[in-house]
Amino acid sequence: MMTYSIQYQYKNPKRSRPGDYAQVEDLNPEPGEQLVIPNVGDTVILCLTSEGRKMYKVLTRNFSYLIAEEPPVRACSINIVVTDVDDEEVGARLKE
Numbered sequence: 001m002m003t004y005s006i007q008y009q010y011k012n013p014k015r016s017r018p019g020d021y022a023q024v025e026d027l028n029p030e031p032g033e034q035l036v037i038p039n040v041g042d043t044v045i046l047c048l049t050s051e052g053r054k055m056y057k058v059l060t061r062n063f064s065y066l067i068a069e070e071p072p073v074r075a076c077s078i079n080i081v082v083t084d085v086d087d088e089e090v091g092a093r094l095k096e
Contacts, residue, residue: 002074004035008045011050011059011083018081020036023048036059043085043093055090056082 003072004027023046028034038044052058062079085093 001031004076004077004078006037006078006080008044008046008048009079009081010056011081013083021048029084037081043090044082046082048082055085057085057089
């Protein structure tokens, strides 16, 4: 069975790279259960700072797979980089 984890990283719009901190979510779907993974451009609500939950926009996604026979491992690590979403865009997204 494949195991999944998502690491969310914040990228300040004024910086060229995301910060080192990542919020990690381990996902353990039941057999046959589908996972919903945010797409580029989607809005997500995360707790990446001490300020609490906040809305962010997905910039990039990267999938890394590890499959080994000894010991048997099947894992997928998904790195998602997010950035700020301005209030005007939040309003427009909420109206959709």
